[in-house]
Amino acid sequence: MSDALTLPAETRDRAGKGASRALRREGRVPAVIYGGKEEPTPIHVEERVLVKQLGTGHFMNSIIEIELGGKKLRTLPKDVALHPVSDRPLHVDFLRLAKGAKVDVNVPVVFENEEASPGLKKGGVLNVVRHELELVCDADKIPSEITIDVTGKEVGDSIHISEVTLPEGSESAITDRDFTIATVVAPSALKRSEAEEGEEVAADDVPASEQSDEEGESEEDAGEE
Structure with missing residues (x-):
């Protein structure tokens, strides 16, 4: 089983693009915790810590314990929005996990x-x-x-x-x-060999007169160039 990861977070007081841009300038990443028959909880996390966890390679199928207000919330990452050029994380969605839940x-x-x-x-x-x-x-x-x-x-x-x-x-x-x-x-090498043999057989089936005509046309084309 994937090990649980711990991610400290703080509550977001303001929503909107402007507030999110301000958080990113401070090295924070806006996020939200939803599900579990509760209202969505807007939060933000430290970009450096998030990037480190993303680098583990198993972030998306790990339990993430979000530390918020002295409590630990068990969540599962559902989506990470990345910048199209820099790949910096822009936003994260976390699914709140109830006891005995299936995901x-x-x-x-x-x-x-x-x-x-x-x-x-x-x-x-x-x-x-x-x-x-x-x-x-x-x-x-x-x-x-x-x-x-x-x-x-x-x-x-x-x-x-x-x-x-x-x-x-x-x-x-x-x-x-x-x-x-x-x-x-x-193996691809065997496939290539078989394809080349097929091309040679196909060429052998072409009458010699037609092959000569094709060669002559190629020489004429070369001369015109």
Whole structure:
């Protein structure tokens, strides 16, 4: 499970674009806590601390304990707006978590035992269709990643969600189909070689007279240039 992160915050007294710009000039990032059948709570957090937590790589699927007014509020980040040029955080939405709540999260996929895949050992390539899985999890049991074993996989094999054992308290948010997560495909070098061979065969099928005409036309074009 992803470790809980602690984020100190202060209440925002003023709303609006002007107030938000003023906060950002002071090194603060406006945010809001919503959900839990309570009124939204506008807050602001220190940009430096937020950026550090964003850099962990698992901020979006971690429980964030927001320290506000001497209390800790358990939340889950739902959206981070970034500046289109500088990537500085501009605003954050946090979902307030009630006890026993279930949440939708995107959890990264990690593959293991690639050396035990005959297809990969032969030079095949693991084509990852989904780098993340959309899961419904207990708020206290959000996995940091989902590990998938590729032992025994041959070229042409696919890995579907039905083959994956999800952690206790987690289930796939997509239930209407057995979707593909990854496939083992032939190496690109082999595909290029086959394509080149196909082009050579196609050229051999063209009558010699037509090939000569095409060569003659190319020489004439070159002369005109």
